Amino acid sequence: MDKTDTLHAKHFEKVVDCQYACPAHTPVPEYIRLIAEGRYTEAYMVNWYSNVFPGILGRVCDRPCEPACRRTRIDEPVAICRLKRVAADQRDEDISEWIPDVPAVKNGRKIALIGAGPASLTVARDLAPKGYILDIYDREKAAGGFIRTQIPAFRLPESVLNEEVNRVLDMDVNQIFSHEITSLKGLLEKDYDAIFVGTGAPLGRDLNVPGRYDCEDKIHIGIDWLANVSFGHFDSIAKNVIVLGGGNTAMDCCRTAKRLGGTDVKVVVRSSFDDMKASPWEKEDAIHEGVDLLCHHVPKRFIVEDGRLVAMAFELVNSVYNEAGRRTLESTGEPEVIIPCDEVLIAVGQDTAFPWIERDVGLEFNQWGQPTLNEETLQSSIPNVFFGGDAAFGPKNIITAVAHGHQAAKGIDAFLSKVSIEKQGFKLVSQKMGVHDWSYPNFIDETMRHAVPIVDLQTALRNLSMEVELGFDERTAAQEALRCLNCDVHTVFEDDKCIECNSCVDICPMDCINFLPNKDELPLRASLRVPAMNARQDLLVSGHLKTGMVMVKDEDVCLHCGLCAERCPTNAWDMQKFVSLETYF
Amino acid sequence: MSYKKSHFQHPSLKRNELGLTYRDYEGSLSTLCAGCGHDAISAAVVQACHELSLPPHRVAKMSGIGCSSKAPTYFLGQAHGFNSVHGRMPSVATGANMANRDLVYIGMSGDGDTSNIGFGQFAHVIRRQMNMMYIVANNGVYGLTKGQSSATAKMGSTSKKGAVNPLADIDLATIAIDMGATFVARGFSGDTAQLVTLMKAAMAHRGFAFIDIVSPCVTFNNHKGSGYSFDYFREHAELVNMSDFIPIREDILVEVPENEVREVILHDGSMIRLKHVAHEHDETNRLDALSALHKAHHDDTVLTGLLYVDPNAEDMHDVLGTAARPLNDLTEKELCPGMSILDSINNGFR
Numbered sequence A: 001m002d003k004t005d006t007l008h009a010k011h012f013e014k015v016v017d018c019q020y021a022c023p024a025h026t027p028v029p030e031y032i033r034l035i036a037e038g039r040y041t042e043a044y045m046v047n048w049y050s051n052v053f054p055g056i057l058g059r060v061c062d063r064p065c066e067p068a069c070r071r072t073r074i075d076e077p078v079a080i081c082r083l084k085r086v087a088a089d090q091r092d093e094d095i096s097e098w099i100p101d102v103p104a105v106k107n108g109r110k111i112a113l114i115g116a117g118p119a120s121l122t123v124a125r126d127l128a129p130k131g132y133i134l135d136i137y138d139r140e141k142a143a144g145g146f147i148r149t150q151i152p153a154f155r156l157p158e159s160v161l162n163e164e165v166n167r168v169l170d171m172d173v174n175q176i177f178s179h180e181i182t183s184l185k186g187l188l189e190k191d192y193d194a195i196f197v198g199t200g201a202p203l204g205r206d207l208n209v210p211g212r213y214d215c216e217d218k219i220h221i222g223i224d225w226l227a228n229v230s231f232g233h234f235d236s237i238a239k240n241v242i243v244l245g246g247g248n249t250a251m252d253c254c255r256t257a258k259r260l261g262g263t264d265v266k267v268v269v270r271s272s273f274d275d276m277k278a279s280p281w282e283k284e285d286a287i288h289e290g291v292d293l294l295c296h297h298v299p300k301r302f303i304v305e306d307g308r309l310v311a312m313a314f315e316l317v318n319s320v321y322n323e324a325g326r327r328t329l330e331s332t333g334e335p336e337v338i339i340p341c342d343e344v345l346i347a348v349g350q351d352t353a354f355p356w357i358e359r360d361v362g363l364e365f366n367q368w369g370q371p372t373l374n375e376e377t378l379q380s381s382i383p384n385v386f387f388g389g390d391a392a393f394g395p396k397n398i399i400t401a402v403a404h405g406h407q408a409a410k411g412i413d414a415f416l417s418k419v420s421i422e423k424q425g426f427k428l429v430s431q432k433m434g435v436h437d438w439s440y441p442n443f444i445d446e447t448m449r450h451a452v453p454i455v456d457l458q459t460a461l462r463n464l465s466m467e468v469e470l471g472f473d474e475r476t477a478a479q480e481a482l483r484c485l486n487c488d489v490h491t492v493f494e495d496d497k498c499i500e501c502n503s504c505v506d507i508c509p510m511d512c513i514n515f516l517p518n519k520d521e522l523p524l525r526a527s528l529r530v531p532a533m534n535a536r537q538d539l540l541v542s543g544h545l546k547t548g549m550v551m552v553k554d555e556d557v558c559l560h561c562g563l564c565a566e567r568c569p570t571n572a573w574d575m576q577k578f579v580s581l582e583t584y585f
Numbered sequence B: 001m002s003y004k005k006s007h008f009q010h011p012s013l014k015r016n017e018l019g020l021t022y023r024d025y026e027g028s029l030s031t032l033c034a035g036c037g038h039d040a041i042s043a044a045v046v047q048a049c050h051e052l053s054l055p056p057h058r059v060a061k062m063s064g065i066g067c068s069s070k071a072p073t074y075f076l077g078q079a080h081g082f083n084s085v086h087g088r089m090p091s092v093a094t095g096a097n098m099a100n101r102d103l104v105y106i107g108m109s110g111d112g113d114t115s116n117i118g119f120g121q122f123a124h125v126i127r128r129q130m131n132m133m134y135i136v137a138n139n140g141v142y143g144l145t146k147g148q149s150s151a152t153a154k155m156g157s158t159s160k161k162g163a164v165n166p167l168a169d170i171d172l173a174t175i176a177i178d179m180g181a182t183f184v185a186r187g188f189s190g191d192t193a194q195l196v197t198l199m200k201a202a203m204a205h206r207g208f209a210f211i212d213i214v215s216p217c218v219t220f221n222n223h224k225g226s227g228y229s230f231d232y233f234r235e236h237a238e239l240v241n242m243s244d245f246i247p248i249r250e251d252i253l254v255e256v257p258e259n260e261v262r263e264v265i266l267h268d269g270s271m272i273r274l275k276h277v278a279h280e281h282d283e284t285n286r287l288d289a290l291s292a293l294h295k296a297h298h299d300d301t302v303l304t305g306l307l308y309v310d311p312n313a314e315d316m317h318d319v320l321g322t323a324a325r326p327l328n329d330l331t332e333k334e335l336c337p338g339m340s341i342l343d344s345i346n347n348g349f350r
């Protein structure tokens, strides 16, 4: 194998599993260390700079970081998301001194942001300090997008939402709410230098099976129903409820139904339990609240008698996987199953909708009806029109919308200032303080993940807007924070200092380090002390050493404990913190 | 501050016949200097015992005084151990072995401990043919007392401060064969694979097994001019043979490729397969081995590998005709069989 390229950031970025998995690349270990030290405001700001909504995301983020966390390969992931919430809960009230200044004298460039969801708000946050004039439009009365209209208050209190949304709006953003945009042409004719489309994926999919339109007031599209609950239009539901679908909308529907009078609430899905789109923790929460999850049931028809919905009929199936891992559902041949119900919520997916974009305006769409975009800048085929969030590539989640917001803001700024986007690079900072002393907590805490306390079930179910999770207290947070392995403090190897004494090999608790003759990647992986079977984790390979061997480190389960560097007699190993020089504004 | 090595271990570590991973054979965290060869030797002991599936509590670690003699604390934390007096490990080990012949004895010593203050003890434990693996972590200096030259320091080599060693050096492998050791090898702390094989064979051998291990002292004897630095060893080492240890339980199906491969069956039925690299000497012939070593000493090369083995060796208990059951297992009735027996013994001297 070739010597690993450590002059570019890529190898190091990949090692920090959580940060690499986070679409906005939030410096997770950095903020977790700050929390461990009780420096909550700084921890909050590290988050705010990269993900804009720490209080919101600390409660409802889809948290792709956690399944990626290195610790999952050893015991359980660090509670990365809920630690973020601790930073938000415990930070100073007044953080104005940390917020970038917004110039009173603008730079003369005017941007329209369509939709006031997390994507547009992120673009606004990034461009405001640069002096852009920002007009944000939404057809709703208030900003927040789906975070406001869809995510129930028992998961996200309105006060938290308002605070973080307003912090962005207060950066001199002109708010044009209760205003639907009905024509891109019209907008292009106005004096905007650039337009950002962050209109989300607002169209709930329907389910066209017999009986669907025979009793419309008892059969709802899930996201429309949730919005109506959030606006206060609906405040009750029938006793026997079926929720169709297995994603996060279904989970919010069933838990909301439980709070509005549904005593028997069933989530019925076509897939297996494991293949359900909802995250494992969402399923756990629903089951904990007494929701039944029925898998491998394909909806066949609504049974309506005398204009009254009485039941639904389902076909039983099995998941069958072909060699490529593709799933098909095959009927079991058993008789259909009738499940009585008196109200149904359809939560089987969402789509984007661009009825307001004239097809002759010159905007290119791909075969799936999505705009054709530059993947880096999110620029569309009309050079001054950019997309982001769910509107760009279909429904994802808040943190992806934020990441798109950053990309588009950079894209817009580069486009209007006629410069190209340049990578800002990184630096590596040694953490060595003494022979056995490091400026990061290198001691490996072996305790299991701490559970977040929740309110008592009966109380929770009685109150639609009572937040279920109580969040970690400071002590538990500090303990949980110490579980983080500090993956951003890298093992950096200098070939010419190594005397091949094997000390690092022997001391490493995880058998990461090897000295052996070089080979191609696959045979090399197979011949390590413990074969490196996790192909998603890279090897760190040195150049040829004095004896002709190479040093090969499997990054897979390195604890970043620093023992290799402590044991090295020549400082060929060092523990160095990766510091990105990228900025958002 | 790291005073602890994590108990976390790689999720796919191999388990041996006892269901243990090699981590179960570790000791406490070493306090030796970073990079010390002795730590690599400890790691090899750990690996060898793991691969042999030795129950850790059936091992006794015996040592004298020195950095090397401290090392047993850093392996086999579950084993018995006796960190004795400088140069006196052989006597203590003999006593232990007399009392309990059923344990696996690992003696760990240093060049100072063995070739200086303990030289007499070393000669006699070999004469006694005690069943043990005696390893010397040989760095040419007294590491623990800050780097004075030991009796293995090469004549004409220089200390860290530049003083020339005017005295002749002792080659412990040569002495061991001369004194009657029945398994003699030399390894290098920087070559774990070879060390592990030699150690496994040494522990399978019944009788006195000696391994001289070049183990650089990175703090006091790894400079230019030293006869025990990483660089000196790598420049002067000559591999006698490559060895392969084949435990008894494994089918001996591995194809024997060339005729220069020699197979030696050890006491417990396991086998060591030797492939000659540099020398043509017969490892089962004492004279051959000795002359190869003398020639190497003259040529300023360091022979490594298995130097001499007597597969039919006897051990101390065979020679002395002691009871098959360990002493500590015998009851008062057997140990004090009564007046009539004593009388009959006394009568025998009349």
Ligand SMILES: Cc1cc2nc3c(=O)[nH]c(=O)nc-3n(C[C@H](O)[C@H](O)[C@H](O)COP(=O)(O)OP(=O)(O)OC[C@H]3O[C@@H](n4cnc5c(N)ncnc54)[C@H](O)[C@@H]3O)c2cc1C
Pocket (backbone or CB within 6 Å): A060, A061, A062, A114, A115, A116, A117, A118, A119, A120, A137, A138, A139, A140, A144, A145, A146, A147, A150, A151, A179, A180, A181, A182, A198, A199, A200, A201, A202, A223, A226, A248, A249, A252, A356, A388, A389, A390, A391, A395, A396, A397, A398, A399, A401
């Ligand atoms: C029930 C449900 C629960 C969810 N839970 C989570 C969760 O827990 N965690 C998570 O990360 N994600 C969750 N999501 C997904 C998440 O809400 C979205 O991915 C995210 O909000 C997308 O952000 P956005 O900025 O692209 O668009 P949106 O948040 O959808 O905002 C789009 C905005 O544009 C406005 N708009 C649209 N068209 C026009 C127009 N023509 N004129 C004016 N305004 C317009 C809309 O009113 C809306 O306010 C959930 C989604 C649903 C449906």
Ligand SMILES: Cc1ncc(C[n+]2csc(CCOP(=O)(O)OP(=O)(O)O)c2C)c(N)n1
Pocket (backbone or CB within 6 Å): B065, B066, B067, B068, B069, B086, B109, B110, B111, B112, B113, B114, B117, B137, B139, B141, B142, B143, B144, B145, B150
């Ligand atoms: C009876 C006695 N004499 C002298 C000493 C001092 N002393 C301690 S260790 C040592 C030499 C150890 O050298 P070596 O066996 O080579 O071990 P190393 O530290 O090099 O591994 C000496 C002379 C002692 N502890 N006891």
Ligand code: SF4
Pocket (backbone or CB within 6 Å): A016, A017, A018, A019, A028, A029, A068, A069, A070, A071, A078, A080, A483, A484, A485, A486, A487, A488
């Ligand atoms: S251990 Fe910490 S730094 Fe490493 S992946 Fe998990 S949260 Fe991130």
Ligand code: SF4
Pocket (backbone or CB within 6 Å): A491, A507, A508, A509, A510, A511, A512, A513, A553, A557, A558, A559, A560, A561, A562, A563, A564, A565
């Ligand atoms: S930091 Fe070094 S010693 Fe610790 S697990 Fe990683 S490679 Fe091993």
Ligand code: SF4
Pocket (backbone or CB within 6 Å): B032, B033, B035, B036, B037, B038, B067, B068, B139, B143, B144, B216, B217, B218, B219, B220
């Ligand atoms: S002084 Fe030398 S022998 Fe002793 S621990 Fe340090 S490096 Fe090892």
Ligand SMILES: [Mg+2]
Pocket (backbone or CB within 6 Å): B066, B068, B110, B111, B112, B137, B138, B139, B140, B141, B142, B143, B150
């Ligand atoms: Mg010594």
